[in-house]
Amino acid sequence: MEDLDEIIAEFLVESHENLDQLDGDLVALEQDPTSRELLGRIFRTIHTIKGTTGFLEFGRLEALTHAGENLLSKLRDGELGLSAEITGVLLTMVDAIRSLLAAIESTGQEGEADHTELIATLTRLQQGGAAATAGRHEQPETSSPSSPVGEVIVEHGGATEDDVSLAVTAQDVGDTRPIGEILVSQGSTTSGEVSLALEVQAERRSVADGNIRVDVDRLDSLMRLMGELVLTRNESVAHAAAAGDAALVRASARLNHITSELQEVVLRMRMQPIDTVWSKLRRFVRDLGATCGKTVRLEMEGRETEMDKTILEAVKDPLTHLVRNAVDHGIEAPQDRLAAGKDEQGLLLLRAFHEGGQVNIEIQDDGAGMDPALVAAKALELGLVSAEELARMNEREIINLIFLPGFSTAATVTNVSGRGVGMDVVKSNLEKIGGAIDVRSAIGAGTTFHVKIPLTLAIIPALTVGCAGDRYAIPTVNLVQLVRLEGEQAGIELIAGTPVYRLRGSLLPLIYLDRELGVSDPDPERDSVLIVVLQVEDRRFGVLVDAVLDSQEIVVKPLSSQLEQVAVYAGATILGDGSVALILDVLALAQRANVVTTGRELARDTAGHVDADDRPETRSALLVASVGQARQVAIPLDRVTRLEEFPAASVEYVGSRELVQYGGEILPLVRLTRLLEGAGPRADSDVLSVVVCSSGGRAVGLVVDAILDIVEGGLPGHGNLSGDGLLGTAVVQHRITELLDLEEIIRKADPRFYDAPAVPAEGRA
Amino acid sequence: MSVAQLSTFSVDGYLFGVEVAMVQEVIRYQPMTRVPLAPAALVGLINLRGQVITAVDLRHRLGLGDRAAGALPMDVIVRTGDSLVSLLVDRIGDVVEVAEDAFEAPPETLLGSARELIRGAYKLDDALLLLLDVRSAVELQPAG
Numbered sequence: 037m038e039d040l041d042e043i044i045a046e047f048l049v050e051s052h053e054n055l056d057q058l059d060g061d062l063v064a065l066e067q068d069p070t071s072r073e074l075l076g077r078i079f080r081t082i083h084t085i086k087g088t089t090g091f092l093e094f095g096r097l098e099a100l101t102h103a104g105e106n107l108l109s110k111l112r113d114g115e116l117g118l119s120a121e122i123t124g125v126l127l128t129m130v131d132a133i134r135s136l137l138a139a140i141e142s143t144g145q146e147g148e149a150d151h152t153e154l155i156a157t158l159t160r161l162q163q164g165g166a167a168a169t170a171g172r173h174e175q176p177e178t179s180s181p182s183s184p185v186g187e188v189i190v191e192h193g194g195a196t197e198d199d200v201s202l203a204v205t206a207q208d209v210g211d212t213r214p215i216g217e218i219l220v221s222q223g224s225t226t227s228g229e230v231s232l233a234l235e236v237q238a239e240r241r242s243v244a245d246g247n248i249r250v251d252v253d254r255l256d257s258l259m260r261l262m263g264e265l266v267l268t269r270n271e272s273v274a275h276a277a278a279a280g281d282a283a284l285v286r287a288s289a290r291l292n293h294i295t296s297e298l299q300e301v302v303l304r305m306r307m308q309p310i311d312t313v314w315s316k317l318r319r320f321v322r323d324l325g326a327t328c329g330k331t332v333r334l335e336m337e338g339r340e341t342e343m344d345k346t347i348l349e350a351v352k353d354p355l356t357h358l359v360r361n362a363v364d365h366g367i368e369a370p371q372d373r374l375a376a377g378k379d380e381q382g383l384l385l386l387r388a389f390h391e392g393g394q395v396n397i398e399i400q401d402d403g404a405g406m407d408p409a410l411v412a413a414k415a416l417e418l419g420l421v422s423a424e425e426l427a428r429m430n431e432r433e434i435i436n437l438i439f440l441p442g443f444s445t446a447a448t449v450t451n452v453s454g455r456g457v458g459m460d461v462v463k464s465n466l467e468k469i470g471g472a473i474d475v476r477s478a479i480g481a482g483t484t485f486h487v488k489i490p491l492t493l494a495i496i497p498a499l500t501v502g503c504a505g506d507r508y509a510i511p512t513v514n515l516v517q518l519v520r521l522e523g524e525q526a527g528i529e530l531i532a533g534t535p536v537y538r539l540r541g542s543l544l545p546l547i548y549l550d551r552e553l554g555v556s557d558p559d560p561e562r563d564s565v566l567i568v569v570l571q572v573e574d575r576r577f578g579v580l581v582d583a584v585l586d587s588q589e590i591v592v593k594p595l596s597s598q599l600e601q602v603a604v605y606a607g608a609t610i611l612g613d614g615s616v617a618l619i620l621d622v623l624a625l626a627q628r629a630n631v632v633t634t635g636r637e638l639a640r641d642t643a644g645h646v647d648a649d650d651r652p653e654t655r656s657a658l659l660v661a662s663v664g665q666a667r668q669v670a671i672p673l674d675r676v677t678r679l680e681e682f683p684a685a686s687v688e689y690v691g692s693r694e695l696v697q698y699g700g701e702i703l704p705l706v707r708l709t710r711l712l713e714g715a716g717p718r719a720d721s722d723v724l725s726v727v728v729c730s731s732g733g734r735a736v737g738l739v740v741d742a743i744l745d746i747v748e749g750g751l752p753g754h755g756n757l758s759g760d761g762l763l764g765t766a767v768v769q770h771r772i773t774e775l776l777d778l779e780e781i782i783r784k785a786d787p788r789f790y791d792a793p794a795v796p797a798e799g800r801a
Numbered sequence: 802m803s804v805a806q807l808s809t810f811s812v813d814g815y816l817f818g819v820e821v822a823m824v825q826e827v828i829r830y831q832p833m834t835r836v837p838l839a840p841a842a843l844v845g846l847i848n849l850r851g852q853v854i855t856a857v858d859l860r861h862r863l864g865l866g867d868r869a870a871g872a873l874p875m876d877v878i879v880r881t882g883d884s885l886v887s888l889l890v891d892r893i894g895d896v897v898e899v900a901e902d903a904f905e906a907p908p909e910t911l912l913g914s915a916r917e918l919i920r921g922a923y924k925l926d927d928a929l930l931l932l933l934d935v936r937s938a939v940e941l942q943p944a945g
Contacts, residue, residue, distance in 0.1 A: 553837035596855040616834040
């Protein structure tokens with residue numbers, strides 16, 4: 037009995053696979069109704085299921101597949117043409133087979149579902165085509181997955197089934213010759229047909245024999261052992277190098293090499309092509325399109341792109357969701373498409389490719405696209421962003437608001453924006469597996485979702501860093517670059533208490549890893565620090581560490597439940613010397629340190645990560661400072677060289693002008709309070725906050741009351757040409773902010789600033 | 802009369818026991834990796850043959866004083882649910898058989914705040930053997 041259970045289990049697994057294939061094939065057949073290859077494959081699939089069900093005595097299933105097979109054989113032989121009705125009925129049959137299989141799986145019985153009507157329809161369609169030949173296939177057939185030669189010959193039209201069964205009968209009564217030979221001697225076929233059939237049979241067998249089914253649990257345990265081996269390898273390589281024994285070093289180098297290869301093989305064993313998920317989408321898109329009254333052509337590129345099975349499972353739902361949205365909301369109704377001058381049939385393109393150790397998936401439709409204005413209006417109405425924040429966003433940022441939690445809960449969003457149902461869930465599900473999603477849309481031209489996910493979760497490349505005597509691992513997937521600073525604080529500036537570093541013209545917010553983790557050494561002896569520049573989505577920040585120790589592949593080990601509340605770790609790993617190192621969850625760390633907010637970022641790369649054409653030229657980073665009586669001013673950040681604090685006592689006077697000595701040069705100071713308000717300096721401050729601006733090798737210091745923030749902002753909409761040192765006003769962070777006219781101000785402070793020969797540039801920044 | 806087998810160890814002079822079946826093994830002190838921001842009693846992570854295991858110091862957990870300088874604790878690896886946790890103790894004792902009728906609910910005055918971690922006491926001839934509630938002992942509150 038146990039054997040039978042095993043056979044049934046195998047039958048179920050095999051049938052499920054076959055049915056998925058069948059779904060795809062049937063939909064493909066609609067596109068190409070005369071493809072003999074497709075028809076042949078569909079026929080064989082149903083035939084195989086029928087054969088096995090007969091053997092296992094599942095009567096209902098057998099009756100159903102039998103009726104389906106008869107209809108298919110008519111199609112295959114060209115006696116019937118494919119119609120939408122036939123495809124529909126065949127798909128219904130596939131569903132019916134699925135539900136029967138599901139019943140068998142859960143109860144071991146076929147259940148009571150009644151399919152007589154479906155069978156009648158199948159039979160009617162079959163007879164409708166060629167009633168005269170009905171019944172030809174009614175005789176019972178012998179069948180098995182390995183396709184006997186006789187069957188192959190029949191399939192190729194080399195002989196009739198009657199001839200073959202005659203030959204089989206001859207064998208049964210004692211004819212010991214092979215079936216092909218009997219057929220030839222009967223005059224039913226030629227020897228050429230037989231050898232062709234033998235070749236075909238051999239080919240099929242080799243496909244069947246070349247694969248074995250392996251339980252996923254076994255693969256998982258192999259994977260776990262592989263992880264152990266990688267660790268042991270790391271350990272032994274480290275020890276061998278330390279021992280200095282040449283033979284041992286050689287052996288461990290070999291071990292190293294073999295382990296790496298083995299690791300790759302094992303990882304590849306868990307890899308599956310994305311088509312295992314996509315193939316199910318063909319049917320899905322067809323059915324959904326039919327429900328919505330749309331026709332959608334589904335195209336796929338990179339179906340063979342492979343990724344880890346676990347990850348594939350995890351992306352299945354988000355992908356299905358995106359595809360559903362594209363068909364449901366993205367692609368317009370046929371009449372609208374025609375009106376817009378598009379092809380009546382919508383196009384949904386799925387692309388998958390590998391890039392930089394990650395899998396990229398794109399879901400692109402040629403639908404109506406999303407209107408940033410409508411998305412913005414909705415986000416504003418829902419209170420997810422403020423008008424000021426919106427004013428600073430570019431179109432792409434606005435479209436990406438659809439991923440905000442809460443955006444999608446409003447039912448009307450679908451009618452307005454065309455998108456947004458559960459997008460935050462899609463995003464968070466992808467983030468759970470270390471993925472990211474981005475969307476681009478053009479009104480009238482369509483929408484493209486871009487998903488990036490890691491290849492595998494179990495073994496990841498990581499950077500090992502040192503911090504306060506401990507070691508931590510940072511996944512290199514987030515790594516942008518390393519910056520080494522000689523002298524502990526060189527180049528690190530403070531803006532409103534937040535440390536920042538200038539990286540190629542952008543201000544990079546910094547996190548002191550030791551302070552953030554609360555492990556700072558009270559007396560650090562460091563002559564240099566390292567900034568690990570990380571990027572999460574399009575937000576960049578730097579993590580300050582003591583040292584970068586190694587870059588290697590690490591095996592991710594889960595942390596115990598006691599550590600779940602400590603959100604800054606993604607797991608742990610075991611290093612080459614056998615000690616444990618924590619893996620940092622860099623996004624959580626950045627959020628904890630408030631350098632990354634859930635909204636937009638303060639620090640972003642202006643050096644080309646974001647496409648230039650996405651960024652209107654009127655937008656730039658602004659340094660916001662307070663001046664005088666609650667006045668807020670903004671200075672273009674690209675003009676700011678450094679932020680300094682000078683003791684009030686260090687200010688020297690030449691005539692009415694205030695100067696400080698700064699880096700061996702003389703820095704003229706401009707008191708913005710006095711300039712803008714005519715008021716005197718605030719008496720109570722003994723320290724001056726100074727924004728050093730430079731141009732053409734000359735510098736001027738703007739004295740402000742406090743430096744507040746750095747924001748992405750637009751140039752003010754209200755012009756002002758009064759020459760009072762202001763270019764105009766804009767709203768920044770809910771407050772009216774005046775944009776300084778630096779040229780004007782500097783000219784006031786130092787009339788010769790722009791025409792005098794430049795003194796050598798001070799280059800401390 | 803039913804008897805129970807307990808693995809015993811001592812912490813700050815107190816004798817504790819846990820059911821033998823819960824103890825996977827006892828190993829000598831392992832170097833640990835500290836976990837910043839974790840609850841105080843979670844003193845680190847150890848590598849047990851490739852598995853990363855959380856170590857909980859029972860002295861911390863019971864609100865007892867620090868171990869004497871230079872004294873290394875022992876790791877008692879216990880199984881709770883489907884995970885392993887290492888309990889750091891001062892010294893390992895024998896496996897003892899105790900009679901159920903020698904069991905009593907925790908004495909009111911015992912160990913103050915740590916009473917919730919002690920299910921009761923077995924009255925032995927020469928000492929009190931405190932039965933540790935392992936599940937509560939490894940349940941840690943997040944650090945403030």
